[in-house]
Amino acid sequence: xxxxxxxxxxxxxxxxxxxxxxxxxxxxxxxxxxxxxxxxxxxxxxxxxxxxxxxxxxxxxxxxxxxxxxxxxxxxxxxxxxxxxxxxxxxxxxxxxxxxxxxxxxxxxxxx
Amino acid sequence: xxxxxxxxxxxxxxxxxxxxxxxxxxxxxxxxxxxxxxxxxxxxxxxxxxxxxxxxxxxxxxxxxxxxxxxxxxxxxxxxxxxxxxxxxxxxxxxxxxxxxxxxxxxxxxxxxxx
Numbered sequence: 001x002x003x004x005x006x007x008x009x010x011x012x013x014x015x016x017x018x019x020x021x022x023x024x025x026x027x028x029x030x031x032x033x034x035x036x037x038x039x040x041x042x043x044x045x046x047x048x049x050x051x052x053x054x055x056x057x058x059x060x061x062x063x064x065x066x067x068x069x070x071x072x073x074x075x076x077x078x079x080x081x082x083x084x085x086x087x088x089x090x091x092x093x094x095x096x097x098x099x100x101x102x103x104x105x106x107x108x109x110x111x112x
Numbered sequence: 113x114x115x116x117x118x119x120x121x122x123x124x125x126x127x128x129x130x131x132x133x134x135x136x137x138x139x140x141x142x143x144x145x146x147x148x149x150x151x152x153x154x155x156x157x158x159x160x161x162x163x164x165x166x167x168x169x170x171x172x173x174x175x176x177x178x179x180x181x182x183x184x185x186x187x188x189x190x191x192x193x194x195x196x197x198x199x200x201x202x203x204x205x206x207x208x209x210x211x212x213x214x215x216x217x218x219x220x221x222x223x224x225x226x227x
Contacts, residue, residue, distance in 0.1 A: 043220055
């Protein structure tokens, strides 16, 4: 069966520090991969999605970037974190472009 | 895009009652709909989905109804249990084209089940 792993679960970082969140999927090949952010009490905002290795599409202009170095690995990064980057970050995968998303357990990021 | 406002709709029910959570979508081209359940501090969990060629789909204790005429989606939970307490999100998707069918999420509804 397919599983998705996301880490770390929580992270506290100072303003201006770098960020690297990692997500891996097991049990499937060539998944679509996604990074979402969820602010407290709000819905999910799509940040990036990828349909293949090295293929990244950004949904909103921001201080973050994403990379997909391997088929089942998706990384969310920042060179210098801002206070506004705080939030709950979720990685997700789907088998195709019109299929349900399966989410990881999320990373609660606090930028202080 | 991101939902606005910090006050999510809420629904409070007694254990054993049936719950109905509603969602209105705006894009008439949407043809795939999903309901997710999210517990505090966790990622959303898939509940049930429905495609636009159907009006109703049933799962275990859950039923999703789709009314394309008024662009309305509902999730019915039978015999609601305390473990059903969570935030419920609807999501819509447009297949085809070059959009890769990215999901657009609603703002969510908080369901609280009282024992």
